[in-house]
Amino acid sequence: MAEAGGWSTIESDEGVFTSLIENLGVKGVQFEELISLDADTIRSLSPVYGVIFLFKYLQDQTPTTPTAPKDGTYDTNAPENLFFAAQTIQNACGTQAILSVILNQDNAASTPYPIDIGRELRSFKDFTAGFPAELRGEALSNSETVRTAHNAFARASPFVDETVRSARDEEGDVYHFIAYTAVNGTLYELDGLQPYPISHGGCDADGFPEKVIGVLQRRIERYPEGETRFNLMAVVRDLRVGAREIGDVEVLEREARKRKAWDWENTLRRSNFVGFIGEVLKGVVGMKEKEGKLDEWVQSAKGETERRLKR
Template sequence: MADGGWSTIESDEGVFTSLIENLGVKGVQFEELISLDADTIRSLSPVYGVIFLFKYQRDQSPETPNTPLDGTYETNPPDNLFFAAQTIQNACGTQAILSVLLNQDNTSSTPYPIDIGAELRSFKDFTTGFPAELRGEALSNSETVRTAHNAFARASPFVDETVRTARDEEGDAYHFIGYTGVNGKLYELDGLQPYPISHGECDAGSFPEKVIGVLQRRIARYPEGETRFNLMAVVRDLRERAREIGDAEMLEREERKRRAWEWENTLRRSNFVGFIGEVLKGVAGTKEKEGKFDEWIEKAKGETEKRLRRG
């Protein structure tokens, strides 16, 4: 990983939850949504927003510079709306997350304000009043946010995730954006757009239907059969709800989920190349001592050829 770079991270509820906890955020988690269903979102209430991952279509551009494909540009956004331009590669997931969190930390947006922690509070206070481009630059230069983000980079001694090649540019590109309610409006916060996009009036009660409608219209612009989308809700820690209502079964289920996330994230951070190499050396040494090394190699070649023929 190159110094100062931002690595690609996986779109995963456990990764995102651990990432924001590393930044000092308390009482928030991510829940993957399997279907575009308003009732599912409502069942997770309070929902602070959703993070949408989609295949970026370079040929889909607004009809005019002043008109997005859906909604309207908020060219004079309110002072309390946090919006940052995307100025760095590979960090759109973290930027979409922050776009929701930093707009849900006060009672004007939600009855359950998010405790964003000292680091993000300092960052938000510092960038208050900045234009979107300058906020994006401040984010790109935040060592705290970059370190938390890169902690979940894929561990590989062979690939530098911060370096993009011509082949990368020609392949499929994916992008994250956030949707959240601020000041009684539903906002689409996409750092690649010049302004926040307003989708009209929206309160906590109407948020599920409103955001699902926006997402359905967006997905409808893709060719039929396109399924490469991912949607996650940003919700209050479900363990807190379980404790409040005295649901022991729900609490145990959520605790098991957290243990699974912790284990999976440990594996993501681990590089097993050295371990695998030592195992192979040990097996090869044993076969050589037994005088069966050549036989073992030939057998492996034969099995590989069989698999290739079946494929």
């Protein structure tokens, strides 16, 4: 886990994201992974509050001028009710993208199904309402509530401090999360590394699937041919709500199984099995020593490893 005050990296996973916002007090919302850029798939999950896009960050994707992004236009006079925060810390871009959707879909001006964001996030949003993007980002980075919820899903490791990035880490692939959501009839791209929200033009709830797919396709086309390291997550109303409204038992059972699997997977994410594995290994070694077969066992393992490497 991360040390006090740090933000760990978390996995892009529908179960992780859903549990994270529930821990923050958000009600009636879940995440669904999208395996294809298909407007009909997004529409089938309606109502959809927005999407979270994970991609490999390329340095040449930064805007060539401070006034023009590569797609869309900077909204330098964004509406007051638009929540947009600059990214001021590493590792938190996933949670920041999530909040960029959640905190913009809590009122009837954006959606006919406003999100109940809970007491903690309501207090945070109200407190930062008049802040500029940079100060809002600082407030987010210093929120103990949000950081604690985020770090609850850190990858458990006794060897790696997720809050420290080495020179080698900086040279490797870097991935980034951004949010797309419609606010006041406009599709916005909310990226904390950009100076302003990016407007992609008029967009209502019915037109959101086609509009956002078009924007994403243009973005992906800027990558080298064959690049597939992308992940897309839809932010939707809890699917159990609609299923209860129409009495769809099959969906309710499917969602119950899914939630049970998410709980199990998240429990494993929080666990560190190194000690357990070490004790098992010591027990096996002790047993082989008693049988006088330790050297034979080690040589057999080495031979099997060599055969696998050759294959």
